[in-house]
Amino acid sequence: MATVARTRGIERRSIDVIPDSERHGHPFSQFTLWCGANLQITAIVDGALAVVFGADPIWAIIGLLIGNLFGGAVMALHSAQGPRLGLPQMISSRAQFGVIGAILPLILVVIMYLGFAATGTVLTGQAINLIIGVDLPWVGIVIFGLLTAITAIVGYRWIHRLGRIASVLGIIGLGWLAIQLFTTFDVAAHVGVKGFDIVSFGLAVALGAGWQLTFGPYVADYSRYLPRSTSTKATFWFTYGGSVIGSMISMTIGALIAAVPSAEGGTAFTKNQVGFVGEIAGGGLLALALYLVIVVGKLTVNTLNAYGGAMTMLTTVSALRKEARISTVARAAYIAAFIAVSVIIAIGASSDFINLFKNFILVLLLVFTPWSAINLIDYYWVSRERVDIPALYDADGRYGAFNWPVLGCYLFGILVQIPFVAQTLYTGPLAELMGGVDVSWIIGLVLTAAVYLPIARAQNRAPAQMIYPAEVNE
Template sequence: MPHNESDRRPAIEQRTIEVIPDAERHGTPLSQFTLWFGANMQITAIVDGALAVVFGADALWAIIGLLLGNVLGGIVMALHSAQGPRLGLPQMISSRAQFGVYGAVLPLLLVIVMYLGFAATGTVLAGQAVNKILHIDNPTVGILIFGAITAVVAVTGYRLIHVIGRIATVVGVLGFTYLGIRLFLEYDVSAVIGAKSFDAVTFVLAVSLGAGWQLTFGPYVADYSRYLPRHTSERATFWATFAGSVIGSQWSMTLGALVAAVAGKKFLGNQVGFIGDLAGPSMVALLIYLVIVTGKLTVNCLNAYGGFMSILTSVTAFTGRSTTSALARGGYIVGFTAVSMLIAIAASADFLDNFKNFVLTLLMVFTPWSAINLIDYYLISRERIDIPALYNPDARYGRWNRTALTAYLLGVLSQIPFLAQKLYTGPITTLLGGADISWLVGILVTAALYYPLARRTPNTPTQMIYPPNFLPDSATSQPHSRT
């Protein structure tokens, strides 16, 4: 069903992993700002910001480190988003150009695990907020209710997800501004700013937490810019995505760092409850719980939607299909959401520590993937992709790309000596006093391996190749706007 700009109803989405035709493109880069701002104004980002202080950083240095990490990771994340209008494809379908049609499944499996992990941890916190609203003590009830709402929105698809993002932007600004004011009224925040001296280890942890937060959006960020008109400026798409994600996440993480600094153990054992208590009167607390649910709903729908797209991309690599039925699409999303709810119900009580290790572990597997995807797209292929070949293992990109897969695996392995994890601390990390710089090592090693090898053996068409009958011949040869 074609979507015209005048038709803004959240009709059930029909497209899946195929390229989006020009006739169905709509929206402006502003939609990327509101989506990513709303998705980051949420309770899990507050927890992420709190972690740096919980594990020893001074509040001021934690906020600076988180900002640096958000900016660095946000640049990478937004460069992925800028691919969306040009290609009209989900992010992980386009990665077949680097890894091969079958080879792209390897990072895809890790992406699916990531979605499940974030969906589960987010559902735990959102479920607590639902329980507070309904005055129910059984955590399973809140998890099930929130999971059901997530499935409905994700099944409806792209348009409704963007609507929820706009709502989350407005209520997030209002709710988080109010919480910030309450925090300064209830606690002596100035007393915890600069109370500790600079510590390199905890500062690097804060940078890694901010960067990791942004980098984990990379595998699905273009899923939400692929409906933008093909002539949309890459620069505008980049900056709208970057600003929305970095400002939203930094705002939330700053609040988290300050809350952890002034509240300590009061926050650690009861994150959602503490935020509700901070809100004050019960009616206002109820509204804040609704803010928490709205923000978590936005990002959890991204996880369910992205999880479905990743599973379908993995399956179709071997079946050769580029579409699926609406019934199958709904089944994938419901199944994914159900699994994430089961994980949430069984989640460990040691939430903060497990979440820190989860985020930092994801950094290890996604920084090499981002490096390969961006280097190939912007420096090797120079934004020229043979789209039909992405669905055919016997075409240009083949089944496996040994160069990309080798660089990817070595990029992951190179980080092991630099890890600082609960279960393992690398020998070089010990020499550095515990500072985890593994994600930087992963980017540099992967880039150093992949770029010279891929440049010697390019597999690039002379211009973008779209599916037959997708565009008029004259449109195919038009230069792409970068302004």
């Protein structure tokens, strides 16, 4: 009873393994969490980007679907690790990179979380200001930061509850938005008017895949409390279905909204994302209701960013301090620090939001596709779901402090993508030869996996069977 009471209050676990006595829930919770986390304004913006940068809405939606289906599969494979390991996602990276060597991808993960948290806070701050009738941008941003901090500190159970609420509100709100979009504008007149363009289509695929792949470094954080006996397939499919369905609803609406022209030229959506969505909803109380849907949806995913960001920072610090457990107070302090930095970034964010966000997503692909390739190849193909969990906290143990060949493989996976990158700031020579199509993320996944597999097999660091700390079975 004491254990049950503890799990209903503020979460006390952080980077340590979740004991069997504290495991709970059903894998369907992954569906509602990831559906709710994707039924939100930033996913709408992500879908709009493909149209803003040249694709016809039909081809944009097809490209986004392909990217989401592929990237979602990779993301869901990470989620399926949660029930078996009972660990935050990035702790498991120590099995590949070494206990201290894993800090390199960890630093990049923290930067990712900060970027997503800041961009989401900018948009949600707009919605909060519209709800309360305030013109000062920082007011909505600070309020949203406080809401995020509270939810993330309370922890796992409340995050999943918020996901269920966001799923219901998101379906209702975005459903109404879609109806209003087709009844207010002649959407059909702006769909199917452009031919197929391989460059913008490739961008759409990359945006869809990138959106899903960037969930990979923290997705298992939210499945790790599921009972150890939970089916791997069930965890995979519920996560996959929720994330892909939620993201495609949002991105499809975004692609269609971006096709609607403004009276001044260009697309109205690029000039005022949140305000224009409120206008489509019908203005007045209907707009306020949709702004509330935006806040709840973004609160869900921003909480994931803050919670995951704090876990990643704690994983980094614990490797240097040789700690296996972190106090509840320390976890709360790291969450508060993370939120404070993201709020400061959001307040100082550039007005060129759309272009910066597109490049941010594509840069993330550059650094996270090789990490995903290494983690998944090792877990499912080489180690075959066998991990020495106590050794993940011991730099002198099975996995060592640094795994230099794997760190070299990871850097290779980043560098090999550069010639295939096609972005505003830089276009690689091979991307230019292909007409500006960005396939760097595909190259990163395939070549990293090809180089890593023989390295991992030669090292053969996997135990004969799964090894848990003694207290996990208590």
